[in-house]
Amino acid sequence: MSTSRLPGARAALFLVTLLGVASVAGARPWWLRGAAAGQDQDFLPPDAAFRVAAHIDGNRILIRWIIADGYYLYRDKMQVAAESPDLVVYPLSLPPGARLTDRFFGPRIVYFRAVEATAGYLRSDFGAHPLQIKVTYQGCAQAGLCYPPIVKVIFPDELASAATAQTSNLYSAWELVAIFGGGAAFFLAGLVLRKGRRLPVPGP
Amino acid sequence: MNRKLALVAAVAAAVAAGWAGQRLHSAYAPRTAGRGVAVPAGEASAPTAADVRASAADLAANAREGLGSAIKIPERLPQFTLNGLDGKPASLEPLHGRSLIINFWATWCAPCRQEIPLLQEVDATWRARNFSVVGIAVDHRADVARFAARLKIAYPLMSGEQDALDVAAAFGVVDPAFPFTVFTDDRGRVVALYLGELREPQIRLILAVVQDLNADKILLPAAQLKIKHGLQAIAANNA
Numbered sequence: 001m002s003t004s005r006l007p008g009a010r011a012a013l014f015l016v017t018l019l020g021v022a023s024v025a026g027a028r029p030w031w032l033r034g035a036a037a038g039q040d041q042d043f044l045p046p047d048a049a050f051r052v053a054a055h056i057d058g059n060r061i062l063i064r065w066i067i068a069d070g071y072y073l074y075r076d077k078m079q080v081a082a083e084s085p086d087l088v089v090y091p092l093s094l095p096p097g098a099r100l101t102d103r104f105f106g107p108r109i110v111y112f113r114a115v116e117a118t119a120g121y122l123r124s125d126f127g128a129h130p131l132q133i134k135v136t137y138q139g140c141a142q143a144g145l146c147y148p149p150i151v152k153v154i155f156p157d158e159l160a161s162a163a164t165a166q167t168s169n170l171y172s173a174w175e176l177v178a179i180f181g182g183g184a185a186f187f188l189a190g191l192v193l194r195k196g197r198r199l200p201v202p203g204p
Numbered sequence: 205m206n207r208k209l210a211l212v213a214a215v216a217a218a219v220a221a222g223w224a225g226q227r228l229h230s231a232y233a234p235r236t237a238g239r240g241v242a243v244p245a246g247e248a249s250a251p252t253a254a255d256v257r258a259s260a261a262d263l264a265a266n267a268r269e270g271l272g273s274a275i276k277i278p279e280r281l282p283q284f285t286l287n288g289l290d291g292k293p294a295s296l297e298p299l300h301g302r303s304l305i306i307n308f309w310a311t312w313c314a315p316c317r318q319e320i321p322l323l324q325e326v327d328a329t330w331r332a333r334n335f336s337v338v339g340i341a342v343d344h345r346a347d348v349a350r351f352a353a354r355l356k357i358a359y360p361l362m363s364g365e366q367d368a369l370d371v372a373a374a375f376g377v378v379d380p381a382f383p384f385t386v387f388t389d390d391r392g393r394v395v396a397l398y399l400g401e402l403r404e405p406q407i408r409l410i411l412a413v414v415q416d417l418n419a420d421k422i423l424l425p426a427a428q429l430k431i432k433h434g435l436q437a438i439a440a441n442n443a
Contacts, residue, residue, distance in 0.1 A: 042270020043399060045379055104317045144315035144401025145271075147381050148342075178223060189213045 044068055046147040050139055054156035056131065057118075061089065061156050063135060064116045070142050072100070075109035077138035078117065083153050084132035086125035092117045110139075130155055272399050275376040281392040282374040286340065286362040289349045294362050296338065303414050305330075305337045305407075306386040308372055311347045315401035316383040320355055326407060327359040333415065334390060336360075342368040342380065387411075390418045396431050409434040 043049075049071045054063045063080060067073055075097050082089045094117045097109040123131065134153050140146040281296065281304070288294035296304065307323055309316035320339075327337035337359040341348040348363045364371070372378075375386055375397065387396045387410050395414055398406065413430050416422045422430065 042272040043381065045271050045274070046381070102314045105314060138312075140314065141400070144318070145381050145383070145399065146310075146313040146315060148310070182218070185213055185216065186218075192209070192213075 043141055043143070043145050044071065046150055049141065049147070050137060050150065052135055052137070052152060052154065054133060054135070054154050055159045056156045057159045060118045060120050061131075061133060062116060062118050062159065063092070063133075063156075064114065065111070065137065066114050067112060067139070069113070071139055072098075072110040072112050072142065073115065073137055073139035075111065077136070077149060078115075079136040080117075080119050081134045081136075082121070082132075083134045084123075084125070084129045086123060086129070087131065087133075088122040089133055090120040090122075092119050271379060271381055274379060275397060275399070277376045277386075277394050277397045278374065279394060281386075281388050281394060282371070284371045284374060286364045286368055286371060287345065289345065289352060289361050289363065291345065294360070299336050299338065299360075300392075301334075301390055303335045303390045303418060304386070304388045305335060305411075306340060306375075306388070307337065307383060307402075308340050308342060308368075308375075308377070308385070309383045310341060310343045311351045312343070313382045317351075319383060319401045319403075320357065322402060322404060322407065323359070324355075324357060326411070330411060334418070335411065335414075338362070340364075340368055340371060342372065342382065387414055389414055389424075393424060395424070395427060405438050406435060409438065 049068045050073060051066045052063065054061055056062075061080070065073060075094055078092055078094060080089050080092050095115065097111045097115070099107050100110045101107045121131075121133075132153060132155055134151060136149055136151050138147065138149040283295070285293050285295045296306075305323070305326065307319075309320070311317070323337050323339070326335075330337075339357065339359060339361040341361060341363040342365065343363055344365070345363045348361060351357075352361055362368070369380055372380055372384075375384075375394075377384055377397075377399075381399065383401060384397060384399045385402055386394060387398070388394050395417065396410055398410070410431055413422070413427045413434070417424060417427045
């Protein structure tokens with residue numbers, strides 16, 4: 001637009017431009033937040049709105065989501081699948097959530113703030129690969145914004161819980177039996193093989 | 205005979221010892237391999253124990269940059285072609301010279317569905333004032349067509365998947381989130397991009413300012429400031 005189309009507007013244009021530059025220099029974007037957000041806050045990026053981590057707890061995987069205030073996750077959009085080879089992950093077991101009624105979708109179960117789910121797993125790779133799972137989840141901001149489904153591949157780490165320690169001890173006991181049993185069997189086999197044979201012993 | 209038996213026993217013992225060694229390895233090896241590798245590189249880290257203790261509010265407060273901050277809107281309307289609901293290529297070319305309200309949405313998105321009746325009303329009311337609403341659904345065409353038929357959406361709709369995401373990125377929305385709506389003036393300049401569900405006071409404010417801009421009653425920077433302050437005032441009233 002040229003200023004000739006607005007006679008006498010040059011001073012106003014200068015002033016407004018100055019204000020615009022000052023606004024941009026303030027590095028605060030003005031486009032914008034949802035109407036329901038009454039405070040000066042922006043929408044969160046999806047990875048800040050929903051944070052996920054997974055842990056191995058004995059024979060199950062524990063997956064935990066931390067959900068920012070004003071955001072929620074849909075229960076029916078949460079899934080887990082095996083990603084590493086020779087791994088079977090069973091469907092998620094999820095706690096009861098809150099009920100959110102939508103005009104179009106009807107009542108839906110959602111989670112606010114945090115949710116912890118578990119999934120049983122079976123691995124037959126004998127530890128050859130780091131355990132790797134793929135989690136899918138989808139959520140929205142209450143102020144009126146939804147994120148597309150988020151898919152993350154994660155490596156669950158092991159929980160140092162008492163239950164895990166007990167399980168490890170149990171495994172260790174059987175492993176020790178097998179090792180010492182194997183050693184003893186070798187020794188006995190050697191005795192049997194030696195029976196009736198004399199080893200040449202160097203003379204004095 | 206005894207020797208044969210002893211050999212078999214020795215082999216069995218070796219197998220048992222090997223199995224036990226492998227069990228020991230599998231019990232301890234993944235623990236060290238998995239430690240410290242939480243999510244793929246470049247993505248957000250998994251919550252630490254401290255995060256778990258922290259409230260969700262703290263997490264929100266600690267987010268370094270909001271979604272809107274990352275959006276760099278273009279000065280002018282980008283040119284693009286997507287498919288219409290009939291599957292044929294469609295562009296905004298036929299609407300050249302009109303002010304546009306370009307709404308990005310998806311059928312699975314509740315707030316997107318929620319604001320469609322308002323957009324239908326705006327399309328009907330403002331069409332005579334040289335404004336047009338265009339919907340761009342980032343979704344499967346069949347789902348969009350079904351939903352559009354159900355709601356009797358009269359304004360033009362386009363849809364796409366990765367191609368529609370590319371169009372969203374051309375408007376500066378690289379990390380997709382829906383709905384968002386772009387407002388242009390009748391010269392193809394992008395006046396505002398509104399992230400989130402539109403409600404009546406917000407859309408009326410923006411349209412009135414764009415109308416003033418089209419009529420040369422206000423300049424673009426002043427129009428953008430007016431929208432900014434108007435939206436802040438609406439947000440403050442809602443607080």
